[in-house]
Amino acid sequence: MNTNFIPERAIIRTIVHENEQISTFRLELINKNVPFTFLPGQFLMLSVPHCGEAAISISSSPEALPLFDLSIRKAGELTLAIHKIQEGDQVGVRGPFGTPFPIEEFASKNLLFIAGGIGLAPLKSVIDHCLFQSSTKEDAAGSITLLYGSRSPSDIAFRQVIELWKKQGVDCRITVDEKDSSWNGNVGLVTDLLSRCATDSNTRSLVCGPPIMIRFVISQLSAMGCDDTAIFTTLERHMKCGMGLCGHCHLDGKLVCIDGPVFSLSQLKRLDVTEFSR
Amino acid sequence: MIDLKELILEKDNLYPLLRKLMKDARLIAPVENEFGDTLFSVIDDIDTTKIDLTNQPQESLKPFFLPQQETVASYTIDEGEYSFTPPPPALQTIFFGVRSCDLTALLYMDLIFSKPVKDATYYDRRNHSLIITLGCNQPFDNCFCEATGSGPYLEYGYGLQFIDLGDCFYVSAGRSKGADLLKKWSYFFREVEEDDQKRRYQLLLEARGQFTKNIQVAHACRKLQKEPVTEEIWEQLSSRCYDCGGCAYVCPTCTCFSVDDTPIDRNSGLRIRSWDACTSSGFTRMTGGDNPIDRSRHALKRRFLHKLKYDFSSHGKASCTGCGRCVDICFGGVDITTFIDLFTKQETV
Numbered sequence: 001m002n003t004n005f006i007p008e009r010a011i012i013r014t015i016v017h018e019n020e021q022i023s024t025f026r027l028e029l030i031n032k033n034v035p036f037t038f039l040p041g042q043f044l045m046l047s048v049p050h051c052g053e054a055a056i057s058i059s060s061s062p063e064a065l066p067l068f069d070l071s072i073r074k075a076g077e078l079t080l081a082i083h084k085i086q087e088g089d090q091v092g093v094r095g096p097f098g099t100p101f102p103i104e105e106f107a108s109k110n111l112l113f114i115a116g117g118i119g120l121a122p123l124k125s126v127i128d129h130c131l132f133q134s135s136t137k138e139d140a141a142g143s144i145t146l147l148y149g150s151r152s153p154s155d156i157a158f159r160q161v162i163e164l165w166k167k168q169g170v171d172c173r174i175t176v177d178e179k180d181s182s183w184n185g186n187v188g189l190v191t192d193l194l195s196r197c198a199t200d201s202n203t204r205s206l207v208c209g210p211p212i213m214i215r216f217v218i219s220q221l222s223a224m225g226c227d228d229t230a231i232f233t234t235l236e237r238h239m240k241c242g243m244g245l246c247g248h249c250h251l252d253g254k255l256v257c258i259d260g261p262v263f264s265l266s267q268l269k270r271l272d273v274t275e276f277s278r
Numbered sequence: 279m280i281d282l283k284e285l286i287l288e289k290d291n292l293y294p295l296l297r298k299l300m301k302d303a304r305l306i307a308p309v310e311n312e313f314g315d316t317l318f319s320v321i322d323d324i325d326t327t328k329i330d331l332t333n334q335p336q337e338s339l340k341p342f343f344l345p346q347q348e349t350v351a352s353y354t355i356d357e358g359e360y361s362f363t364p365p366p367p368a369l370q371t372i373f374f375g376v377r378s379c380d381l382t383a384l385l386y387m388d389l390i391f392s393k394p395v396k397d398a399t400y401y402d403r404r405n406h407s408l409i410i411t412l413g414c415n416q417p418f419d420n421c422f423c424e425a426t427g428s429g430p431y432l433e434y435g436y437g438l439q440f441i442d443l444g445d446c447f448y449v450s451a452g453r454s455k456g457a458d459l460l461k462k463w464s465y466f467f468r469e470v471e472e473d474d475q476k477r478r479y480q481l482l483l484e485a486r487g488q489f490t491k492n493i494q495v496a497h498a499c500r501k502l503q504k505e506p507v508t509e510e511i512w513e514q515l516s517s518r519c520y521d522c523g524g525c526a527y528v529c530p531t532c533t534c535f536s537v538d539d540t541p542i543d544r545n546s547g548l549r550i551r552s553w554d555a556c557t558s559s560g561f562t563r564m565t566g567g568d569n570p571i572d573r574s575r576h577a578l579k580r581r582f583l584h585k586l587k588y589d590f591s592s593h594g595k596a597s598c599t600g601c602g603r604c605v606d607i608c609f610g611g612v613d614i615t616t617f618i619d620l621f622t623k624q625e626t627v
Contacts, residue, residue, distance in 0.1 A: 247534030
């Protein structure tokens with residue numbers, strides 16, 4: 001019997017409207033006897049009725065299980081369809097898949113998160129996880145910094161959780177490419193925020209966002225003296241199976257769904273990654 | 279005591295044997311159709327069907343283990359309940375008249391569909407199959423299996439291997455299923471004599487001498503481990519690729535696929551797996567339109583590097599089996615042999 005492509009049923013418990021384009025769907029498996037756990041950076045194959053499957057990063061941390069979040073931007077057929085789904089409706093999930101962030105390596109390090117737009121989703125899982133692991137507010141205050149860029153003030157997603165993180169001591173700095181009358185915060189690219197940050201050998205940087213942002217942030221981090229093994233990103237690729245069979249995410253001898261999606265810069269430099277060569 | 283690993287089957291006994299085998303399993307063998315095309319076909323009535331062991335089948339075994347389209351699950355949405363059902367199990371099948379290259383390709387697919395997880399549909403079909411190969415005494419025009427180490431005769435991997443000695447077949451058992459079959463139907467066979475062995479050896483030598491193409495596959499694989507392909511070569515190949523996907527479709531080792539849901543009605547649908555290929559522009563295009571591959575330059579890069587560079591480094595062998603089908607089908611003339619030729623002549627920097 002082929003169960004490779006058969007998902008587990010999940011119910012949508014709550015939907016958080018992050019902005020016009022992005023919502024966070026809080027899910028729970030219907031069959032509570034299915035063993036299900038994951039680590040930050042892993043993804044699921046999400047089934048939406050009649051729309052097939054798409055690879056989506058898990059945006060919550062494992063501590064929130066049995067609930068888990070998928071933060072989804074309206075981009076194509078499936079992602080548009082899920083935005084029409086309501087609380088209590090069912091979807092399917094397979095997974096988790098992929099290599100997570102090396103979280104053990106992050107203990108007692110200063111963590112610098114740099115995200116653009118929906119790119120905060122996979123990093124949010126890491127931040128939540130680290131906050132859960134940090135015993136005191138002071139612990140987090142000294143060690144976690146978030147630089148978050150959005151196109152405009154109305155594009156800023158994850159506002160609720162960012163407010164929560166601030167209360168928990170995370171140094172959150174937000175910037176927008178273009179301001180409007182409501183905005184009196186930073187204006188400019190996320191790289192402008194980065195140039196006002198200091199890094200040292202104890203810093204681990206986690207970068208996720210549009211390819212062009214990743215490219216500029218990574219080269220800036222390198223120029224600031226960060227080691228290639230201390231910079232991590234997570235790649236987006238078209239995927240059809242999530243388990244190393246379909247071939248879509250093949251990248252220079254590696255499979256992004258198995259060997260990634262999380263890669264260190266030192267791993268990426270050995271691969272022919274177009275994001276960084278254009 | 280008869281050696282059950284190697285026996286002789288007189289040609290007059292072939293159809294009677296196959297008739298027996300068809301009682302327990304579906305038989306699939308090459309048959310020439312009314313248009314003159316030789317294709318693997320299900321044999322319903324062996325007395326009215328002529329199995330074609332002369333021409334190369336136009337398709338490999340791939341469509342029987344990874345069909346061009348197949349249902350991997352069906353789903354229903356019934357009063358909000360979203361549920362999936364797996365497809366029916368595979369049928370017991372004997373493949374007869376399979377060429378060495380195509381069985382080699384199947385052994386490669388066994389690898390691909392077992393790591394890191396086993397593909398259930400593929401292995402269900404595989405576990406319900408027995409492959410009887412036919413060694414090639416006369417390579418076809420575009421064949422180069424000698425250069426890929428996948429023919430003209432095989433040393434392993436088959437259930438049974440048939441070698442045509444003229445008036446009889448020299449039959450070797452490989453896997454246990456093949457040996458069991460020889461044992462069960464031993465009265466159709468006679469023992470191998472010294473003369474049969476000599477003729478078999480002579481035919482193999484003659485077959486090896488008849489290849490007209492000299493493709494430097496191993497040299498290309500080793501060179502790819504050490505040096506990059508120039509952008510000029512990729513661009514030259516891409517400029518002649520018409521994105522038809524023909525090479526990947528006829529290729530016995532191109533196993534990439536897509537999975538999509540197709541609604542039947544409001545409340546039900548099918549999850550369909552279908553062939554896909556890295557030579558198609560949509561293969562890597564992501565939601566929103568971003569595409570990490572520049573097709574104008576790199577339309578064929580993934581395909582050739584996968585077969586010759588990555589598979590060579592991970593399995594010690596290229597995943598091209600020298601069947602020559604892509605050479606037949608590519609109207610741009612940019613098949614794998616063109617690439618190997620261009621790259622092996624590329625001057626070492």
